Amino acid sequence: EPSATSLRTYTTWHLTRYDDCLTALRDPRFVHEERKYLAPEVCEEPGENISSLTSSQRNWMLFKDPPDHTRLRSLVQRAFTPKIVQNLQPRMEHITTMLLDEMEAQTEVDLVQAYAFPLPVMIIATLLGVPMQDREQFRAWSNILFQSLDFLVSDTTWEQASQAVDALRAYLRDIVHERVKQPQDDLISGMVRARDEHGKLSEDELLDNCILMLAAGHETTVNLIANGVYLLLREPEALVQLQRDWTLLPSAVEEILRYESPIQVTTRFVSEDVQLGDVTLKKGDYVSPWLGAANRDPAKFTEPDRFDITRDPNRHLAFGQGIHFCLGAPLARLEGQVAIKAYFQRFPKSTFVGDQAWAFKPSVLTRSLAHLKL
Numbered sequence: 001e002p003s004a005t006s007l008r009t010y011t012t013w014h015l016t017r018y019d020d021c022l023t024a025l026r027d028p029r030f031v032h033e034e035r036k037y038l039a040p041e042v043c044e045e046p047g048e049n050i051s052s053l054t055s056s057q058r059n060w061m062l063f064k065d066p067p068d069h070t071r072l073r074s075l076v077q078r079a080f081t082p083k084i085v086q087n088l089q090p091r092m093e094h095i096t097t098m099l100l101d102e103m104e105a106q107t108e109v110d111l112v113q114a115y116a117f118p119l120p121v122m123i124i125a126t127l128l129g130v131p132m133q134d135r136e137q138f139r140a141w142s143n144i145l146f147q148s149l150d151f152l153v154s155d156t157t158w159e160q161a162s163q164a165v166d167a168l169r170a171y172l173r174d175i176v177h178e179r180v181k182q183p184q185d186d187l188i189s190g191m192v193r194a195r196d197e198h199g200k201l202s203e204d205e206l207l208d209n210c211i212l213m214l215a216a217g218h219e220t221t222v223n224l225i226a227n228g229v230y231l232l233l234r235e236p237e238a239l240v241q242l243q244r245d246w247t248l249l250p251s252a253v254e255e256i257l258r259y260e261s262p263i264q265v266t267t268r269f270v271s272e273d274v275q276l277g278d279v280t281l282k283k284g285d286y287v288s289p290w291l292g293a294a295n296r297d298p299a300k301f302t303e304p305d306r307f308d309i310t311r312d313p314n315r316h317l318a319f320g321q322g323i324h325f326c327l328g329a330p331l332a333r334l335e336g337q338v339a340i341k342a343y344f345q346r347f348p349k350s351t352f353v354g355d356q357a358w359a360f361k362p363s364v365l366t367r368s369l370a371h372l373k374l
Ligand code: HEM
Pocket: 025, 061, 062, 063, 073, 124, 212, 213, 214, 216, 217, 218, 220, 221, 224, 261, 262, 263, 266, 267, 291, 317, 318, 319, 320, 321, 323, 324, 325, 326, 327, 328, 329, 331, 332
């Protein structure tokens, strides 16, 4: 961050075992708000800008600990009901049909651009109540935002990310004001209602947690859809099995999430000394729980490198665990199921095109296909 005046160095522990990752996700000694725990000489004021979070990210429930996390999550959860998710299914089916119609005219497509990418952003825009005509602009801002999160490989600068966040905030603020006057059947109206009935949610917190839904729910779901089609084409026996029995679809989606986890790694800060196995993690250290590695841990999963769409049990960590367990998991699961089934029903004989039909992005945070030519 440009305003930062000093650098801190951290010891970071990379956790790759399932059980260690679970501990880091569930144990309250692993936290996000490092500012609360740092010594005064490192952080004089509790609100001092020492981390690389943008001003919006500081209000995200994802980066908060209780009690703020509990308050923010319960208010958003009140609005993000199972009924809202179910009601989105016809819209998902409509969008997939439209995209598949467009693909039908072509002999070769990049599935990422033509199919996996447009669906999630259109669904989140619908969920939040963004009007149709603004969706392209909305999509451009969300791309910048998501790229900036993958900071190790991203070309997006901190300034670009901040500008996109400011523009999104201003845009969403107008929608919030409209929904206060005229509530509709969307998530923002639900959040405004939750705020008015249960209080304790500032306007910035409301806006920034809408931005979180957008950032958290966009590229992750793109990856689930694209990775799913890619895996099923690489494993033709699994595809045939699924095409014979579509009741296997939910467990196939869980196996896709385990096998090629869209989010590979997350982070936590150690708030007090913790003994993990034979090492002591010191207060002030960082940990990186590698969800993608935990999901292939042989101590937890039999034949972890085998893609098995009937795997049971399949307690993968692709959506995290504990208090930050993905709030959008039901939506992502439904989108993945609708999109993968619709694709293979329309194009049952789809094949890879050329020797370089796919390439993964060089990302540490996500398991994302750069392209998938079919
Ligand atoms: C949290 C993965 C889709 C909203 C998380 C976390 C993971 C994750 C791993 C926890 C991170 C941590 O503990 O550090 C995924 C994957 C998705 C997906 C793999 C798609 C396949 C979505 C969607 C939405 C969403 C569609 C919303 C529309 C959220 C939110 C949180 C979250 C709000 C923060 C929850 C909290 O802090 O309490 N997600 N996500 N996600 N996700 Fe998702």
